[in-house]
Amino acid sequence: MKITAVIMAGGRGERFWPKSRNSCPKQFLSLTSDGETMIQKTVKRLSPLVSPEDIFIVTNAAYGELVQDQLPDVPKENILSEPCARNTAPCIAFAAAVIQKKYGDAIMLVLPSDHLIGYENIYIKTLKKAIKTAEEGKNLVTIGITPTYPETGYGYINFGEESGDAYEVERFVEKPDLPTAKKYLASGKYLWNSGMFVWKTSSIMDNMQALMPDIYEGALRIGESYCTPDFEETLVKEFTAFRSESVDFGIMEKASDIYTIPGSFGWDDVGSWLAVERINETDDDKNYFDGDVISVDSKRTTVCAGKRLVAAIGTRDIIIVDTDDVLLVCSKNNTQDVKKVIAQLKEQGRDELV
Amino acid sequence: MKITAVIMAGGRGERFWPKSRNSCPKQFLSLTSDGETMIQKTVKRLSPLVSPEDIFIVTNAAYGELVQDQLPDVPKENILSEPCARNTAPCIAFAAAVIQKKYGDAIMLVLPSDHLIGYENIYIKTLKKAIKTAEEGKNLVTIGITPTYPETGYGYINFGEESGDAYEVERFVEKPDLPTAKKYLASGKYLWNSGMFVWKTSSIMDNMQALMPDIYEGALRIGESYCTPDFEETLVKEFTAFRSESVDFGIMEKASDIYTIPGSFGWDDVGSWLAVERINETDDDKNYFDGDVISVDSKRTTVCAGKRLVAAIGTRDIIIVDTDDVLLVCSKNNTQDVKKVIAQLKEQGRDELV
Numbered sequence: 001m002k003i004t005a006v007i008m009a010g011g012r013g014e015r016f017w018p019k020s021r022n023s024c025p026k027q028f029l030s031l032t033s034d035g036e037t038m039i040q041k042t043v044k045r046l047s048p049l050v051s052p053e054d055i056f057i058v059t060n061a062a063y064g065e066l067v068q069d070q071l072p073d074v075p076k077e078n079i080l081s082e083p084c085a086r087n088t089a090p091c092i093a094f095a096a097a098v099i100q101k102k103y104g105d106a107i108m109l110v111l112p113s114d115h116l117i118g119y120e121n122i123y124i125k126t127l128k129k130a131i132k133t134a135e136e137g138k139n140l141v142t143i144g145i146t147p148t149y150p151e152t153g154y155g156y157i158n159f160g161e162e163s164g165d166a167y168e169v170e171r172f173v174e175k176p177d178l179p180t181a182k183k184y185l186a187s188g189k190y191l192w193n194s195g196m197f198v199w200k201t202s203s204i205m206d207n208m209q210a211l212m213p214d215i216y217e218g219a220l221r222i223g224e225s226y227c228t229p230d231f232e233e234t235l236v237k238e239f240t241a242f243r244s245e246s247v248d249f250g251i252m253e254k255a256s257d258i259y260t261i262p263g264s265f266g267w268d269d270v271g272s273w274l275a276v277e278r279i280n281e282t283d284d285d286k287n288y289f290d291g292d293v294i295s296v297d298s299k300r301t302t303v304c305a306g307k308r309l310v311a312a313i314g315t316r317d318i319i320i321v322d323t324d325d326v327l328l329v330c331s332k333n334n335t336q337d338v339k340k341v342i343a344q345l346k347e348q349g350r351d352e353l354v
Numbered sequence: 355m356k357i358t359a360v361i362m363a364g365g366r367g368e369r370f371w372p373k374s375r376n377s378c379p380k381q382f383l384s385l386t387s388d389g390e391t392m393i394q395k396t397v398k399r400l401s402p403l404v405s406p407e408d409i410f411i412v413t414n415a416a417y418g419e420l421v422q423d424q425l426p427d428v429p430k431e432n433i434l435s436e437p438c439a440r441n442t443a444p445c446i447a448f449a450a451a452v453i454q455k456k457y458g459d460a461i462m463l464v465l466p467s468d469h470l471i472g473y474e475n476i477y478i479k480t481l482k483k484a485i486k487t488a489e490e491g492k493n494l495v496t497i498g499i500t501p502t503y504p505e506t507g508y509g510y511i512n513f514g515e516e517s518g519d520a521y522e523v524e525r526f527v528e529k530p531d532l533p534t535a536k537k538y539l540a541s542g543k544y545l546w547n548s549g550m551f552v553w554k555t556s557s558i559m560d561n562m563q564a565l566m567p568d569i570y571e572g573a574l575r576i577g578e579s580y581c582t583p584d585f586e587e588t589l590v591k592e593f594t595a596f597r598s599e600s601v602d603f604g605i606m607e608k609a610s611d612i613y614t615i616p617g618s619f620g621w622d623d624v625g626s627w628l629a630v631e632r633i634n635e636t637d638d639d640k641n642y643f644d645g646d647v648i649s650v651d652s653k654r655t656t657v658c659a660g661k662r663l664v665a666a667i668g669t670r671d672i673i674i675v676d677t678d679d680v681l682l683v684c685s686k687n688n689t690q691d692v693k694k695v696i697a698q699l700k701e702q703g704r705d706e707l708v
Contacts, residue, residue, distance in 0.1 A: 018665070294698055296691045309680045309707060311372070311695045314688030315672070322681055326663045327674075329683055334668030337650045341665045344648055353663060 001135055001200070002106035005050045006095040009039055009059040009067065009113035010082055015272045017338050018326035019304065022354050027113040028066050031270060033280055033290060038270070039113045040070055045120045049127060050109065056080055056099065057113070058091045077227065083236045088195075089245035093208055093215050094235075097223025100201040107131050108204065110197040110247075116279050118266020126263040129165040130198035139257035140207065141166060141198040144191025146264040150181035153271065155193040155248065158184075159260050166259035172252055191262055193248070194269070198261075207255050215242055215250075272335040273319045276302050287312075291322075300332070326353055355489055355554070356460035359404045360449040363393055363413040363421065363467035364436055369626045371692050372680035373658065376708050381468040382420050385624060387634055387644060392624070393467040394424055399474045403481060404463065410434055410453065411467070412445045431581065437590045442549075443599035447562055447569050448589075451577025454555040461485050462558065464551040464601075470633050472620020480617040483519040484552035493611035494561065495520060495552040498545025500618040504535035507625065509547040509602065512538075513614050520613035526606055545616055547602070548623070552615075561609050569596055569604075626689040627673045630656050641666075645676075654686070680707055 013026025020026040027039045036044070043055055052073035059067055061081040068076060080095055092110055099106055109127060117123045130141045144157040155174055159167035172193060176184060184190035208216040218238035225234035252258065268279055277288045277300075287298055289312075291305025298312040306322035319335065321328040330338065345353050367380025374380040381393045390398070397409055406427035413421055415435040422430060434449055446464055453460055463481060471477045484495045498511045509528055513521035526547060530538060538544035562570040572592035579588035606612065622633055631642045631654075641652055643666075645659025652666040660676035673689065675682040684692065699707050 294695050296694045297688060305681075308678070309704075311680065311682045311684070311692075313682070313691045313695065314685030315683055316685070318669070318672070318683070320681075320683050324662070326665065327659075327676055327681060328665045328667070329669055329672070329674050330665070331668030331670070334651060337667045338665075340650045341648050341667065350663075 002054070002103045003050055003109070003131060004054045004056065004099050004103065004106050005046055005109040005111060006056045006058060006092065006099070007039065007042055007111050007113045008088060008091055009057050009063065010085060010091060011112075011114060013114065014339050014342055015335065017342055018323045018328050018353070019321060022351075023062075024066065025063070025114075026270070028063065028070060031276055031279065032116075037070055038116070039067070041116065042111060042113050043071055043074065045117055045123065046109075046111075048124050049131075053078070056095050058082060058095050059113075060085065081235075083239050085244075086239065086242045087244045088247040089208075089212060089250040090215055090219070090239065090242040092197075092204065092247050093212075093219035094222055094239065096201045096204050096208075097219040098226045100205060101223040101226045103201075105200055105202045107134055108199055108201050110195075110199075112195050112269075114270060115194070116266075116268045116270055116275075118268070120265070122265035123263070123267075126261055126265060127198065130261045133164060133166045133259055133261065134198050134200055134203070136164065138163070138166065138259045139199070139203050140252065140255055141259045141261060142169070142252065143194050143196040143198070143263050144260040145194045145267045146262050147185055147190065147192050150178060150185050151192065152176060152178055152181050154269075156181075156184050156190045157193050157260050158190055159262075160189070163259060166261050169258040169260050172248060191260060192267075194263070194267060195248075197247070197252075204251070207251050211254050212245065212250050215245065218242060273302065273321065273330060273338070274332060274335050276304065276319070356408070356457045357404055357463070357485060358408045358410065358453050358457065358460050359400055359463040359465060360410045360412060360446065360453070361393065361396055361465050361467045362442060362445055363411050363417065364439060364445060365466075365468060367468060368693050368696055369689065371696055372677045372682050372707070373675060376705070377416075378420065379417070379468075380624070382417065382424060385630055385633065386470075391424055392470070393421070395470065396465060396467050397425055397428065399471055399477065400463075400465075402478050403485075407432070410449050412436060412449050414439065435589075437593050439598070440593065440596045441598045442601040443562075443566060443604040444569055444573070444593065444596040446551075446558065446601050447566075447573035448576055448593065450555045450558050450562075451573040452580045454559060455577040455580045457555075459554055459556045461488055462553055462555050464549075464553075466549050466623075468624060469548070470620075470622045470624055470629075472622070474619070476619040477617070477621075480615055480619060481552065484615045487518060487520045487613055487615065488552045488554055488557070490518065492517075492520065492613045493553070493557050494606070494609055495613045495615060496523070496606065497548050497550040497552070497617050498614040499548045499621045500616050501539055501544065501546050504532060504539050505546065506530060506532055506535050508623075510535075510538050510544045511547050511614050512544055513616075514543075517613060520615050523612040523614050526602060545614060546621075548617075548621060549602075551601070551606075558605070561605050565608050566599065566604050569599065572596060627656065627675065627684060627692070628686060628689050630658065630673070 013020035016026045056078045058080045158170040160170045225231045285299040288302045292309045296313045298315040301315045302319045304321045317332045319330045367374035370380045410432045412434045512524040514524045579585045639653040642656045646663045650667045652669040655669045656673045658675045671686040673684045
């Protein structure tokens, strides 16, 4: 069966402000010293499994050109531009309908564009298991990450009986508090919900028809118009009419016959500036310095320098990000508060800095 | 007797890097929100006592234009440009010889260009007492600051018997350790050495003749040539031949018959970036923000923004200084280490940043 990949690249990446901007969100940035952007890495690591002409990028219309520039091997008609943001369910419905129109029934990998994978061989092996599971007729398959610590910032997947390479999913659970997360880990029956899915287009379409018929109908009409002169008009009309809905809430938490493949391949969701020290090499004092940096007695300090020299003296547990028009100095305890600065800037009407 | 003032403005102000540069040291910067530079404030606060035409600025030749720009009321011939840096003794000898040539014997106030004074009325009253003391024939007079805490970064003046408005100086002592500084304060017999002096030109010249005849002779020759066509040539020849010597070591610690006037007028030597929060108003969280700053949960943070927005999130006890080509992020515990960065830059040959 044809294997395709859908890469979701419509996100805003607010937590990586001020590098991540409305005009160039996180997935189009390089946060590693090799200079490759997140989405470039995402496409590249799929190469043993999916060729660029079978990769579809769902993104905001504003980022169409960025995608083309960064991924010249992905055909232009595979860049699926959302006229507005409607969360992951309409995004996936749009892509599934287009793929079904183009190829008939096909395997569809659904992947975020802005995560990192440490062990790419194991990642590919895990995806292959998921593909085999989906091909065997299992309804919906999700990749669950074997937890390495009781993270409270992720949703979890509770799994039950083994079934071939996969496990039956008992339920999806929301972000837990710390004692609950610890219980999850101790039970050996919970995985992190990574937002990676594998299924046949026919399976996801059937589930949408049953669980969100309004979005299903609209997506079908978009799919029908794909590669016809009516496509743009139909897309705008149908997509803007969609309600916002996540695939987790709209499908995964309600569907039955769901399977998970446990994966352990150095997955990192690169969820905040704290990730930079995890995904890059640090020095003996646990500093990560990118660019022109002079340090005197700094420890556990992350510096992403811009065009200027950054002198960090005696700093501890702090993140410094320098851009042409904004400088961020952020305690490692407060990386989530970057969003509050963006909110203030919006209130002040300073959209050029958002 | 004619009252003149000599303002020493040849310093480099390394501890205020990266704002203070070789091309524009601290005394020519504004570190307060009123926009006045340190040297402008120094001249202005003397106005009840000395008019601009009787104020002499001794500075490095490289800063002559800066002085003229910032102090247009000071006559050009009062800007005494040192061809090279030779510490305070040659600086004062140069100025004393010039003033004696111009006015004959005169009162000479010797003042740093980069300190701040909180209570200017009291400052002027204190200077008046010192002038009266010097006019009465007391050899050398220094202003001592009544200590408010056991500072270990200043030299101290140990004083003895009262004599009119002044006290006899027993001895000058180097920077003490903390227990010694505490003893000094408890004794009630020690003042901070502020580097402010008052004397007749004839007195300081006599002392120089006795204690540093080489510098005295050279200075005399410079003074003789002042306002003649030979001045530039004589100055370069004599001044470059001077050895480096501080007035404290060369004169004050060796001369006899020295008096001190205790002063308590909100003196601040503005010795490091820590001073900025002392000399400016801070908010309820003890932050000082100058420029375009957004703060989320920051405390005891000093930000001197440049042309860009600075976002400070969750920061504590840190100093952020943004300039066009360098950004400094410095723990308040390490403000002295700014010099180490400058040393590194010099080693790297990056003089444009020094």
